[in-house]
Amino acid sequence: MNEILMIARKELLSVVRERRVLFTTLILPILIMPLLMFGPILLFGSAARQTQESVQKVGVVGVPAAVLEQLRKARVEPVEIAKPQEAVQNREVEAALVFEKDKYTLYGRLSGGATQSALVVEKVQGALRAYKDQLVAERLRARGIGTEVLEPFRLETKDASREQERAAGLFAFLIPYFLVLFIQMGGMPVAVDATAGEKEKGTLEALLAAPVPLIQILLGKGLAVFVMSLLSTLAALTGLLLGGAVFRNLFAAQLRAVQDGENPAQLGGALALDPLGYLSMLLTGVLFALLIIAIMISLGLYARSFKEAQSYMSPLMLVMIIPILFLQFSDFLKLQDWYFTLPFINVVLALDALVKGSATALQLVITWLSTLLFAGMALYLAYRNFQREDVVFRN
Amino acid sequence: MLTLKPTQTQLAIEVSELKKVFRKRDGLRAPLKEEWALKGVSFQVREGETYGLLGPNGSGKSTLIRILSTLLTADGGTVRMLGYRLPEDEARLRRKMGRVSVDAAFYKKLSPRENLLYAAQLYGLEPRQAEKRAMQILEQLGLESRRFSDPIEEMSRGMQQKISIARALLINPPLLLLDEPTTGLDPKSRRDVQAFLEDLRAREGTTILLTTHDMAEAERLAHRIGFLAHGRLVAEGTAEELKRLAGTPDLEEAFIALTGEELDEEAGGL
Ligand SMILES: Nc1ncnc2c1ncn2[C@@H]1O[C@H](COP(=O)(O)OP(=O)(O)OP(=O)(O)O)[C@@H](O)[C@H]1O
Ligand SMILES: [Mg+2]
Numbered sequence: 001m002n003e004i005l006m007i008a009r010k011e012l013l014s015v016v017r018e019r020r021v022l023f024t025t026l027i028l029p030i031l032i033m034p035l036l037m038f039g040p041i042l043l044f045g046s047a048a049r050q051t052q053e054s055v056q057k058v059g060v061v062g063v064p065a066a067v068l069e070q071l072r073k074a075r076v077e078p079v080e081i082a083k084p085q086e087a088v089q090n091r092e093v094e095a096a097l098v099f100e101k102d103k104y105t106l107y108g109r110l111s112g113g114a115t116q117s118a119l120v121v122e123k124v125q126g127a128l129r130a131y132k133d134q135l136v137a138e139r140l141r142a143r144g145i146g147t148e149v150l151e152p153f154r155l156e157t158k159d160a161s162r163e164q165e166r167a168a169g170l171f172a173f174l175i176p177y178f179l180v181l182f183i184q185m186g187g188m189p190v191a192v193d194a195t196a197g198e199k200e201k202g203t204l205e206a207l208l209a210a211p212v213p214l215i216q217i218l219l220g221k222g223l224a225v226f227v228m229s230l231l232s233t234l235a236a237l238t239g240l241l242l243g244g245a246v247f248r249n250l251f252a253a254q255l256r257a258v259q260d261g262e263n264p265a266q267l268g269g270a271l272a273l274d275p276l277g278y279l280s281m282l283l284t285g286v287l288f289a290l291l292i293i294a295i296m297i298s299l300g301l302y303a304r305s306f307k308e309a310q311s312y313m314s315p316l317m318l319v320m321i322i323p324i325l326f327l328q329f330s331d332f333l334k335l336q337d338w339y340f341t342l343p344f345i346n347v348v349l350a351l352d353a354l355v356k357g358s359a360t361a362l363q364l365v366i367t368w369l370s371t372l373l374f375a376g377m378a379l380y381l382a383y384r385n386f387q388r389e390d391v392v393f394r395n
Numbered sequence: 396m397l398t399l400k401p402t403q404t405q406l407a408i409e410v411s412e413l414k415k416v417f418r419k420r421d422g423l424r425a426p427l428k429e430e431w432a433l434k435g436v437s438f439q440v441r442e443g444e445t446y447g448l449l450g451p452n453g454s455g456k457s458t459l460i461r462i463l464s465t466l467l468t469a470d471g472g473t474v475r476m477l478g479y480r481l482p483e484d485e486a487r488l489r490r491k492m493g494r495v496s497v498d499a500a501f502y503k504k505l506s507p508r509e510n511l512l513y514a515a516q517l518y519g520l521e522p523r524q525a526e527k528r529a530m531q532i533l534e535q536l537g538l539e540s541r542r543f544s545d546p547i548e549e550m551s552r553g554m555q556q557k558i559s560i561a562r563a564l565l566i567n568p569p570l571l572l573l574d575e576p577t578t579g580l581d582p583k584s585r586r587d588v589q590a591f592l593e594d595l596r597a598r599e600g601t602t603i604l605l606t607t608h609d610m611a612e613a614e615r616l617a618h619r620i621g622f623l624a625h626g627r628l629v630a631e632g633t634a635e636e637l638k639r640l641a642g643t644p645d646l647e648e649a650f651i652a653l654t655g656e657e658l659d660e661e662a663g664g665l
Contacts, residue, residue, distance in 0.1 A: 014504045014505065078632075208466055211486055
């Protein structure tokens, strides 16, 4: 036990002395999390608002004067053009409107997500809708009918998601991702240093020749990686929660504008779980950390050098992207309980469910047990690697 | 070939027919290649004796030292040290052996003091006592005490090598395994280290197994010398005996004559 703590202490000391590592694992997450979460929405939000407010050119062909009037009201500038489709393609205009007989055709660059053109198309659609409503109202009035026939009932949509889900907001699916990412990224420098790094420096031989059982060496190193993982994840969470609060206050006006004056909390980045929820998240994170640490130590021991170890571990982060992609569409597939036995995927699913407050006890227990099993297997593999001289003395 | 029959006192090291093979693949689908680094090496070292192993690059010296220090397991033969057997008594033996290797490997971010204390704790030494002993050894080796707390990465190779020796001696081991302990040191540092080793064995009666490329060092320190070539011990004896055997005036020529290309491998084997 004493040896385990001593080895862990030494590994941490080596890494802590490197300011670069300290910065990337502890300071950077605090700084970068709020930027990652709120940066895009602020940037995109204000860009979108500008598009709303400024006036863009829209090509028109054969559009009647009344509609042109409506377009100007919707803050676009109609310009006569000859070839609408090409003009839009070449970005001479953001959109083009063509009127033939009784049909309007609207051109815009609509592929590729949130284009500026798409926003202008919305403006033009709005203008046309307003014009249509105006025409309908006029005709009804001409026949002596009130406009209320157009609206036989009212429709209101209300958000019925759980309180937790609402707090996590738009970014709910990102929270598990960042948790998993920082558990891994935070541990990686120590994992590399304690395995391939010792190999490269040549210190591993002295360590293995010492009268300390291999299992204690392994556990000592694992403990050091675990501590760094945990610190890094806590740093990321601090960044997320603290940064979220700061951002909401500093940019309250902008955020409100982006969301049409709704409560800024909607943007998310706040966790609102009950104590049991937080505990469950912690347990899930810790079990996942055990698994990923054992895998990283195995890989690091197998690698011949620092560089090799890094190139083995980096793809691991890409692997973690797969369950995240899965998660984005998790709402569309019916979650089967056995999904929670799949390594990596189960952790992400469970964290996501916890953030949204929808996790069932069965799902959590399955996740914990299977992750514990995988972690045990990975730990055994790491131990075997430590024992095998063709792994430790590979060249 | 020459052998001195070990007569008086006990044997500290008994190695017989030691074999080691490395298997590796060049490509993923390439066949497994076998390389015998040790092809049956036998020798004995008496308690308190210093035994020098001389051999060209790749002759298997480091492999032999690694097996004795329990890092590698042999593929044949037997090893007995201080009355213990390898690999059965590995755990007990580890406490009785100090090892210095040519690469003087340290945790670069830690100071000599921290490095030495870490090593001491791995061997279960009491930190305070270990520190006192470490300081003493480092001063004997000519390292200024004010540098004990600087990071190792700021120190020269020679200083690092001295610290590495201090580390091996912390546990005051009855058996020292030294793999090229003075390679890469300047003449002054080399002499410091050699003088220290002479002093140590005079004081403590430490048994030393030493590999080196330096003939003068072997002549100065080793009671007996073994020539290792291609994984075989091709000759053994005192420096004088080896020179006589090869019919050459100095050890270096004896070494070339006995281990060189002209040497018939099979005829030279044990
Ligand atoms: N881990 C290993 N894997 C594969 N082959 C190895 C390994 N270690 C050593 N060898 C091979 O075993 C042989 C002996 O190597 P060893 O390092 O023992 O030589 P040496 O006498 O110490 O050489 P040097 O004087 O250069 O230090 C060499 O051919 C080497 O290529
Ligand atoms: Mg060597």
